[in-house]
Amino acid sequence: MKIGELASLSGLAASRIRFYEASGLIAPARRLANGYREYPAETLDLLEIIRCAQQTGFSLEEIRHLLPQATPGNTGHDELLAGLKRKVAEIEALQHQLQQNRLQLLAVIDGIENKPEGMACDANAERMLAQMRERKGRVS
Structure with missing residues (x-):
């Protein structure tokens, strides 16, 4: 699928998708003879995972380590679970x-x-500051 279609289906800007590609979060697109990017259908699922992970507070670096391709040949189940529990x-x-x-x-x-x-x-204001200092002293 071309980047415009992927952008439309994912709700992400094409520039964001290119950024994810350049950052290694998604696999590089295959280039067609005309220079267009061609993405496999699975990229849409991966973009949804990235979007949801960001919405729940994961940084892109954290996401990078949790994505399936981060651990080639391994499902990464334990790492994924540990990362989710840490978050x-x-x-x-x-x-x-x-x-x-x-x-x-x-x-x-x-x-x-x-x-x-x-x-x-x-x-x-002075009274309030004194109370705040007193509370802070009790907590420390």
């Missing part, structure tokens, strides 16, 4: 950090919205 652990760590960030921001919002009666904004 889940990274996502869980990120979720934990985001939850901590959220709680900290909510505490700041609460402190701003519920400042003591008559306290000036700059004094409240």
